[in-house]
Structures are given as C-alpha cells and as structure tokens.
Amino acid sequence: MNPKISIGSxxxxxxxxxxxxxxxxxxxxxxxxxxxxGVEINGFHPHPNPEIYDTVTKRIELRKEMxxxxxxxxxxxPDFTSAPPALVEQSKYLELIKKYIQFSQDIGxxxxxxxxxxxxxxxxxxxxxxxxxxLVSNWKASAEIAEQEGMKIVxxxxxxxxxxxxxxxxxxxxxxxxxxxxxxxDTSHAYMSGVIGARHIGEREVLSGGTIEYAKMLENYIGxxxxxxxxxxxxxxxxxxxxxxGSGYVDFKGFFTELKPVISNLEWWCVDFCFNxxxxxxxxxxxxxxxxxxxxxx
Numbered sequence: 346m347n348p349k350i351s352i353g354s355x356x357x358x359x360x361x362x363x364x365x366x367x368x369x370x371x372x373x374x375x376x377x378x379x380x381x382x383g384v385e386i387n388g389f390h391p392h393p394n395p396e397i398y399d400t401v402t403k404r405i406e407l408r409k410e411m412x413x414x415x416x417x418x419x420x421x422x423p424d425f426t427s428a429p430p431a432l433v434e435q436s437k438y439l440e441l442i443k444k445y446i447q448f449s450q451d452i453g454x455x456x457x458x459x460x461x462x463x464x465x466x467x468x469x470x471x472x473x474x475x476x477x478x479x480l481v482s483n484w485k486a487s488a489e490i491a492e493q494e495g496m497k498i499v500x501x502x503x504x505x506x507x508x509x510x511x512x513x514x515x516x517x518x519x520x521x522x523x524x525x526x527x528x529x530x531d532t533s534h535a536y537m538s539g540v541i542g543a544r545h546i547g548e549r550e551v552l553s554g555g556t557i558e559y560a561k562m563l564e565n566y567i568g569x570x571x572x573x574x575x576x577x578x579x580x581x582x583x584x585x586x587x588x589x590x591g592s593g594y595v596d597f598k599g600f601f602t603e604l605k606p607v608i609s610n611l612e613w614w615c616v617d618f619c620f621n622x623x624x625x626x627x628x629x630x631x632x633x634x635x636x637x638x639x640x641x642x643x
Contacts (some may be wrong), residue, residue: 346601346609346639350632351419352376352616353571354386356587360580360620366391370410375625377414380632384416385615386452388423388445395448404451415493419613420456420569421449429462430483431476431507442487446496456569456613457491457498458529459484463507465544476507481520485514488523498531499569504543505584508551511559518566527568531617532595536575537558537585540594544579556595557603564607571617572597572635580620587618589627590634597638605642 357367357375367375369392376384388394398404411418423445428438442457449457461480468476484498491498502514518528539559542549552558560567574593578586590597602607608614616631618624 346605346643348570348608348614348639349382349417349419349612350380350614350616350635351383351385351417351563352379352381352628352631353385353387353422353619354392355422356372356379356618356621356624356628358387358389358392369393371412373414373416373445374414375628376403379629381616382417383419383613384411385419385458385613386454388421390424390449393422393452394423395444396449398452401451404448408453417613418452419615420458421445421452421454422458423448425459425462428456429457430642431461431463431480433483435483435486438483439486440517441488442490442498446491448492449496455496457496458501458569459498460501460503461508463629464505465507465509465546467546477517477520480508481517483525484517484521484526488526489520492525493521496525498526499567500526501529501534501571502538503531503534503584504537504579509538509543510545511552511562512550514538515562518563528563528566529569529571530560530567531565531571531573531585532556532597533571533573533575533585533587533593536577536593536595537579541577543585557600560600560604560607561603567607567611570608570611570614572614573617584620587621590631597635598641601638602642607637 535556537543539552542551574588576588576593
C-alpha cells in the first residue's frame, strides 16, 4: 500500500476555527510542511467554491498554487445545505450537482463528496419511504451525470445525518446501483455508527465485528477513504469526534490488514480532523502514524 495522503481543509474552517478560518493558502503551506501529498477541499466559504473562483482562469490559478506546493487534490466537498437530497425536487439538486462537477473538473479532481444533509429524526414509515425513494431517485440521476463526465460521487455516512445505520447505508448504495456512486468510508464515523450505534433512530444496530465488519459489508462500494480515530464520543452530541491517532478505539493495524485488498486500490487517503481544535499539532503527527501502520502490514 502506498496511498497519497491528504488533509481535509474543513478542519481549519469549522468548529473552533469558524470565527477565524484559515485561508486556503495558509492551509497549503501547512500541508506541505507537514508532509501531506494533497488537500481535500472544503467547498464552504471562505475556501474554494464556484462563487469565489467564478472563472476558468481563477480555477487554473488555484491548481497552479497547489502545484507550487507539490500538492494534489484528493476530492471536493461542496455545500449542499440548501438542497437536502431526500427533500428537494430533482431539478434543484441536479443544478448543484452539475455546477459542482464542472468546478471539480476545472480544479482537477474526479471525486465529489456528498451527504444526506438532513439530520436523523423519527418520522412515519410512509414519510421514511417517500424520502428514501426521492433520495435514491436524486442520487441515481446524479450518478448518471457523474458517469458521463468521468466523475465519481462518494457518499459520506455519519451519525449527524439521516441514514446512519449499517443496513441503511448498504441498502441505499445498492438501490442507486451505479459505479459512479460509491461510499466514502470514514473510520471514525464507521466506529460510531457500527460499534456505538450513535444517533440511530429506534433500535440501535451494531456490528460485533466493528469497523472491519462494516467495511467488508461495503467493500464492493468503497470509493474513497477518510482515516481518523474515534474515542467513542460525539462532538456536540451531533457527529463523530475525530480523535488523535492512537488515542481512540480504531484498530488501524487490524483494519489495514483485513481491508488491504480494498483500500490499497484507492489513490488517496484523507485525514479528517473536522471540529478538532488540535488539528495543527495532531495533523503533523498523522502522516508518520499512518505510514508506520502501513509498514506494519506490508
């Protein structure tokens, strides 16, 4: 295994950094010095988005700036908050999909990250089915566009968003049934979803085999990888706490060993320290930690 390792720029814009987010240029300088191969771009203001980089020329300049630091782009994670895909009309959602696909292509990545946007909540069976069917329809149509454009859409499931049980995740990706639509597997979210059963509506659904069993359930659909530890807690009772590597419960050596056939085929692994006040310090230690675990299983 010899993946390129990136860091998500959202870690320097959300949570503790929301009042004074780092500029994207500052993040590039940090990532380069810390030994990363690239950055996964947060599409929320003030980081790169189609409104700020509103011309092809500006987008080319962005690529050149990243290249000046010898950094690549592992993916783009844009803002879909105005269009929860299980609730909005298809035309509105696809308008954003097309805009973000074009932006992704212009800046040089084929990976577009999405989520369900809506929080987990107790709803009637009828409403659940209506939302699920609308979600499948919107994501099927999105995947068809992505496939035509040589792009890949990756869905990041997590405790903070609707459809966060293992069986729901598998059912959804199987229902979309398009190779251009795949799973973004985040080790921290998988631990909270598959081991803790965090924010499951109704009966909790946990897996005795933990993150390894979860990944093997989805191994035919994993198209992108976020690697981060979990201490078994939620950040602000909403989504997974992204803990320092080695301080939590994720067995990275075991995971890398068991999932080697799957994750070794992924070009990029992204370090995700979202909502973590210590990202500047802990992010520096992440690259050698990951590389050491890889060496142990090689």
